[in-house]
Amino acid sequence: MAALDWISRKSVNIADLDTPSVLRTALDALKLKMDGKPAAENTVKRKVPVFSNCLRYAIERGLLATLPLNKVDWTPPATDDEIDFRFVPGPKLSKQLITAVGNQGVRGRHLKAFFGCLYYGANRPGEAANLCENSFTLPEQGWGEVLLSTSTPRVGSGWTDTGESFDTRGLKKRARKATRSVPIPPVLVRMLREHIKEFGVAEDGRLFRAVQGGYLLSKEYGEVWQAAREGVLTESEAASPLADVPYSLRHAGVSLWLDSGISPAEVARRAGHSIAVLFRFYAKAIHRNQDRSNQQIERALEAADDE
Incomplete structure (x- = not known):
């Protein structure tokens, strides 16, 4: 009952979300954690579709006439998925x-x-x-x-x-x-x-x-x-943040595969990634691998010129 009482006191009427100032407050709240600190970009990115679905359900129930999201100029924080290899x-x-x-x-x-x-x-x-x-x-x-x-x-x-x-x-x-x-x-x-x-x-x-x-x-x-x-x-x-969480070992393992010269397609398969995700997260490691490949190709071309 205490939880329901808290929800009742803290909630706004769903129809009020049709007001831009109230809607902006709700959207800005998506960028925060329960303790008031900024949430991770990916966390915000997951919350926004959930909030949008709630608004669409309100339309379905006749509580809102239209989807109000286009009434405010608000965008979620940009995400930087690339891994910082200084800490891997x-x-x-x-x-x-x-x-x-x-x-x-x-x-x-x-x-x-x-x-x-x-x-x-x-x-x-x-x-x-x-x-x-x-x-x-x-x-x-x-x-x-x-x-x-x-x-x-x-x-x-x-x-x-x-x-x-x-x-x-x-x-x-x-x-x-x-x-x-x-x-x-x-x-x-x-x-x-x-x-x-x-x-x-x-x-x-x-x-x-x-x-x-x-x-x-x-x-x-x-x-x-x-x-x-x-x-x-x-x-x-x-x-x-060096090796700050156990998941760092997975990043280290995937990086080792890339540095060892395994093709990105095979690394993505072993890691359970799509190629697009692999390139987004491990761009620097893939670039290092490509540099070595370019050097090998260059040496082969120079050897052919010397013949």
Whole structure:
């Protein structure tokens, strides 16, 4: 009842949104978080269509005559999707951070392979958290493979059909039954084999679990990650955005693939991106790769001239 009372006091009549000054106030509110601080550009970008759909529903119910959005000159903040590679860990630092995770006792050893999947397989955290033993091909020697099919983000129990706080979904922006195979290097194959040998798997086959055996919490592995940062980085580095979140390892993994000379099309496939998204997020890394390719072509042309 307290929540409904608060909503009643804070809400405006839907018809008032036909007034430009009220509409602008509502749109400007979309740019803020609950604590009043500016929201991320992508967050605002997601909120605007939701707000627009609410207005369209009001028209359908006869509460508004027309869509009022064109009455104000308002645009959402521009988004800058390109990754700042100053704060993406390189191969040496990524390895040091994963090792530091494994040095944090039993819990750290349990999560070491989880972070290995984020880096060496460029998995999203929600994808890695749902991996089962049968998701992998783990030969005794050489490269293996992981077959990704689901992601389990935490969304809150009020938003799932089961009443649990985790929702099992298909891969991001893919059909529900779509899969994605990713070759994994021997270092990750060994890490996973050691993980299974020491910790086994959950009843449903999952490799990575919370302390009590449930789904792995972002808060839980986030705390382990921050402890690893504090143990590896200098004080000034730890205060910076360098490798500030576990997702940084996925950025590092994709960057490694690009820097290794893998074609952008294959990198996009392995990472579960479209080519357009890959170029938008990893433009600088792709440009570095193209520069090296240009140099190779130039050397080949010069060699032909010398013949």
